[in-house]
Amino acid sequence: MDTPFSTTILETICKLQEKRYLQQCIAIRKSGALLHLVLGEYKAVRPELFRIYLRVTPATFDTIVANLRDNPVFHNNSEKEQLPVEIQVAVALHCFGHFGNAASIQKVGIWAGLGFGMVDLLTRRVMAAVCDPIFRKRVMKWPDAAIKEKAMIWVEACSCPAWCKGWCMVDGTLVPLASRPAHFRNTWYDRKSNYSLNVQLISTPDLRIIDYGVGLPGSQHDATAWKETRIPKERATLLGAGEWVWADSVYPLQSWCQAPYKRYALSSLFMLFMDKLIYNC
Structure with a gap:
């Protein structure tokens, strides 16, 4: 007796779900050294280099972070804490300050030492906080x-x-x-x-x-x-x-x-x- 076609489809879907990836995943070596260098040494002693990466002055960056820090989007009840707000804002500003391939999640992820999906998630959080009416009334x-x-x-x-x-x-x-x-x-x-x-x-x-x-x-x-x-x-x-x-x-x-x-x-x-x-x- 032939196997029903619907059963074959379900078995194929199960196998795909078990494997998750059809091809071998090769890890991409990433480091957040440059991001921490920008937020550390460049921010403190080389503001002109800090501005090249994030397109704002260190003082403006600190003001933005201070006004976004208490937004609910940066806080949750998960056992795993979010990245510091400074890092999330820095990643988003780096995306906003570049265009084309330079703003792709792959390139930003390699620059920041983060997963590609994390870059998209952090950018969405920052945009949600910036578009919050409370933030607008506070800074404007x-x-x-x-x-x-x-x-x-x-x-x-x-x-x-x-x-x-x-x-x-x-x-x-x-x-x-x-x-x-x-x-x-x-x-x-x-x-x-x-x-x-x-x-x-x-x-x-x-x-x-x-x-x-x-x-x-x-x-x-x-x-x-x-x-x-x-x-x-x-x-x-x-x-x-x-x-x-x-x-x-x-x-x-x-x-x-x-x-x-x-x-x-x-x-x-x-x-x-x-x-x-x-x-x-």
Whole structure:
């Protein structure tokens, strides 16, 4: 009597599960010496090398870790403790600061001395903590009256008294993705022929970021992505009487969002700001 085909399939699946791997696994020798060197000696005495690897200064790194440390994603009831938050953040920053093959989980795993799956897990944890509203409110505070006054003085000195109420500015940028996302696929394809994220940044003239909007695909127009930030939603409480935001001509012009003389005046103002920043530095 012939064996039923279904039985043959089940027996084959069982054999595959028992072996787990169809080919012999060859261990890859890895060492975390370079990662510990970056977090140790480079962080303490060679900050320029530290920044090459993680793209932030040691002081900024410490601030990020301090604000993420108590997030629940880094704590669990498992018998095996997680890696220190410093290592998890360092691995994620290394991924974020590189592109293409340099950001692959294989290359990052070899650099950090970690398993390839662990690199993906640590990056997901850090992203979950960064996207937590608690973290955003903690690190992204709206300017107080003193900061606003300082920004208005700067704008007036760079332009004219009539423009001093425009103490903050907005612009969008596209952050390229290494590959096409699995969800909503081609909606991430932008006008520059890349798969990307649309990121909106609102800052004061001294380049202090006071709000951001992220999450929409690169194919979305800046005017649409701008609506996801705080100012369009809460402008009555965030902007005082007569205050407005500098923007270019792609944004909807309103009494609280203006581009005087379109992009030419805005570009000139940006150049004045940058000249002053370079001169003061």
